[in-house]
Amino acid sequence: MASHHTSLINGSFDQTISATDRGFTYGDGVFRTMKIKDGQPVSWPFHYQKLVADCAVIGIVCPSAELLMCDIQLLFPIDEFDNGQVQVVKIIITRGEGERGYAPPAVTIPTRVLIKSAMPTYADAHYIQGVRLHLCDTRLALQPKLAGIKHLNRLENILARMEWRDESIFDGLMLDHDDSVIECTMSNIFARVGKQLYTPDLNACGVAGITRQRILGLEALLGLNTHITTLSLPELFNADEVIICNSLYGAFQVTAIGDQTWEQQTLASTIRNILTHG
Amino acid sequence: MASHHTSLINGSFDQTISATDRGFTYGDGVFRTMKIKDGQPVSWPFHYQKLVADCAVIGIVCPSAELLMCDIQLLFPIDEFDNGQVQVVKIIITRGEGERGYAPPAVTIPTRVLIKSAMPTYADAHYIQGVRLHLCDTRLALQPKLAGIKHLNRLENILARMEWRDESIFDGLMLDHDDSVIECTMSNIFARVGKQLYTPDLNACGVAGITRQRILGLEALLGLNTHITTLSLPELFNADEVIICNSLYGAFQVTAIGDQTWEQQTLASTIRNILTHG
Numbered sequence: 380m381a382s383h384h385t386s387l388i389n390g391s392f393d394q395t396i397s398a399t400d401r402g403f404t405y406g407d408g409v410f411r412t413m414k415i416k417d418g419q420p421v422s423w424p425f426h427y428q429k430l431v432a433d434c435a436v437i438g439i440v441c442p443s444a445e446l447l448m449c450d451i452q453l454l455f456p457i458d459e460f461d462n463g464q465v466q467v468v469k470i471i472i473t474r475g476e477g478e479r480g481y482a483p484p485a486v487t488i489p490t491r492v493l494i495k496s497a498m499p500t501y502a503d504a505h506y507i508q509g510v511r512l513h514l515c516d517t518r519l520a521l522q523p524k525l526a527g528i529k530h531l532n533r534l535e536n537i538l539a540r541m542e543w544r545d546e547s548i549f550d551g552l553m554l555d556h557d558d559s560v561i562e563c564t565m566s567n568i569f570a571r572v573g574k575q576l577y578t579p580d581l582n583a584c585g586v587a588g589i590t591r592q593r594i595l596g597l598e599a600l601l602g603l604n605t606h607i608t609t610l611s612l613p614e615l616f617n618a619d620e621v622i623i624c625n626s627l628y629g630a631f632q633v634t635a636i637g638d639q640t641w642e643q644q645t646l647a648s649t650i651r652n653i654l655t656h657g
Numbered sequence: 658m659a660s661h662h663t664s665l666i667n668g669s670f671d672q673t674i675s676a677t678d679r680g681f682t683y684g685d686g687v688f689r690t691m692k693i694k695d696g697q698p699v700s701w702p703f704h705y706q707k708l709v710a711d712c713a714v715i716g717i718v719c720p721s722a723e724l725l726m727c728d729i730q731l732l733f734p735i736d737e738f739d740n741g742q743v744q745v746v747k748i749i750i751t752r753g754e755g756e757r758g759y760a761p762p763a764v765t766i767p768t769r770v771l772i773k774s775a776m777p778t779y780a781d782a783h784y785i786q787g788v789r790l791h792l793c794d795t796r797l798a799l800q801p802k803l804a805g806i807k808h809l810n811r812l813e814n815i816l817a818r819m820e821w822r823d824e825s826i827f828d829g830l831m832l833d834h835d836d837s838v839i840e841c842t843m844s845n846i847f848a849r850v851g852k853q854l855y856t857p858d859l860n861a862c863g864v865a866g867i868t869r870q871r872i873l874g875l876e877a878l879l880g881l882n883t884h885i886t887t888l889s890l891p892e893l894f895n896a897d898e899v900i901i902c903n904s905l906y907g908a909f910q911v912t913a914i915g916d917q918t919w920e921q922q923t924l925a926s927t928i929r930n931i932l933t934h935g
Contacts, residue, residue, distance in 0.1 A: 386676050386677075388676060393676075394675060394676055394677075395673035395674060395675055395676060396673060396674060396676050396681060397672060397673055398664050398666060398671075398672055398673060398674050398749075398770050398772060399664075399672075399772060400681070401815075402681055403674060403678070403680055403681040403749075403809075404688075404747075404749070404809070404811075405684070405809065405810075405811035405812065405814075405815055406683070406684030406809055406810050406811060406812060407811070407812065407815055410682075412757070437812065437815070437816065438819060467757070469682075469757060471676075471681075471682065478774070479690070479745070479747060479772070479774050480818075480843070481811065481814045481815050481817075481818035481842055481843065482818045482819070483815070483819065492676050494676060494677060494757070496756070496757050517802055518800075518802075520798030520799055520800035520834075520862075521798055521799070521834055522796075522798035522813065524795055524796075524813075524816055525812055525813070525816075530812055531681075531682070531683065531684055531810075531812075532683075532684050532810035532811070532812045533682075533683040533684060533685070533759065533810070534683065534684060534685065534715065534803055534808055534809075534810045535800065535802075535803070536683075536759045537679075537683055537685055537715070537759050537761070538715065538802055538803075539759075540758075540759035540760050541716060541760070541761065556798075556799055556834075564759055565758070565759065584798075
């Protein structure tokens with residue numbers, strides 16, 4: 380029997396949060412999105428570790444892994460997965476309710492929200508050939524104190540995403556204030572040059588996703604040397620191969636950014652295979 | 658009979674919003690805080706005009722002034738104001754509910770939230786002598802596409818506000834990424850040098866509050882020339898007089914920022930008088 384519940388809030392089936400929750404009034408929280416397969420969150424140790432780390436950056440004590448796993452089991456009963464279906468959970472942790480004013484209350488109880496959604500369907504062409512990117516005009520501002528974490532302040536991504544409506548565009552490439560390549564609106568990015576695999580440094584802006592982190596750990600399996608570096612747009616355009624990644628689709632090859640194009644190659648599918656089966 | 662309702666959501670007495678509201682999931686919205694006196698929002702034309710303009714920056718169609726005035730009248734019945742009491746309303750406008758993903762739905766219905774709170778009580782010393790500021794370590798990132806608007810992405814202000822717990826500190830002064838003075842966590846700032854009154858340019862970051870805007874319009878009454886400019890910390894420290902402002906307290910003189918101090922002067926009280934009675 381499939382559950383008709385689509386969200387769980389502080390352990391209860393509910394669809395609303397308090398209008399005075401600081402997640403709503405200030406974006407004072409963090410989130411993660413991950414696949415649920417056979418009732419279990421995929422790559423959970425990576426996701427939970429990242430959730431704890433992101434919470435810590437803004438001074439929130441993350442709920443325990445046990446509590447969140449219990450939430451996941453409530454929202455995703457195992458009998459929903461009989462047909463091998465994959466679902467998606469978004470976990471949001473906020474600082475909790477608060478009075479007006481930026482100072483957090485002396486005592487806060489974090490709010491935990493789980494939202495269920497269907498696994499997006501990606502076109503076969505994305506897997507086989509790859510995807511096209513829009514080069515966004517919206518830049519990522521430099522904020523070292525929030526860089527790397529997936530917080531609820533996402534207006535830059537929204538403005539960037541609003542720049543295109545062409546459905547043949549999969550994601551938008553974002554540069555920072557200093558013209559460096561950083562990421563896409565919902566993906567991290569890698570550039571391969573020969574046996575070297577580069578991904579942008581996210582110490583001043585961007586979200587350091589766990590698929591990026593996992594790919595950085597695949598050096599030996601991929602036979603590539605990985606590097607976290609400053610990456611300019613000309614350097615990206617000169618790369619032999621460009622891929623993007625996130626926790627839902629794994630990895631896709633980039634075939635075009637504006638007029639710059641790349642021929643179909645194999646790194647993205649190799650990475651997808653390793654991430655899924657490795 | 659005083660209303661026991663503390664919030665109004667899309668015109669209904671309610672205290673919760675949908676967990677899939679984009680204001681919650683992404684901070685995709687804007688807000689304003691203002692005084693309510695005798696059931697009427699103070700400086701409403703300024704606030705509503707700013708709300709419309711801020712919504713427009715991120716592509717939200719602001720609800721009509723008539724609808725919001727109707728909301729205010731529902732939440733603040735006139736008989737609550739018999740004793741001359743002043744209350745506070747925070748008006749939040751979000752893009753509305755949305756599915757997972759940064760792209761706004763093709764059709765969105767903005768969510769409007771009004772939250773009632775008591776007027777804060779400020780110490781007599783703040784009015785008579787002035788206030789002390791903390792110099793924040795947290796910098797404001799440069800983001801011209803969002804500069805000036807009061808959006809729901811407020812993590813920088815929160816991190817800045819979490820830097821001090823000393824109750825004798827009233828607000829925190831924030832510089833930008835390039836070391837320019839911008840604003841305080843909940844206030845705008847002005848520096849007077851002789852007959853010149855300077856306030857920072859907010860084209861790359863900061864919130865352009867309506868009290869700042871009103872003060873900029875007081876040139877003739879104050880006998881000062883006002884300027885929007887780049888302002889360094891040494892320039893601020895060398896000013897003859899420094900004041901901060903917002904819609905609730907009006908204006909306060911700054912008496913100290915760290916070791917830098919200023920003698921008690923009259924500009925803040927003059928401005929308060931004009932803003933209240935002028």
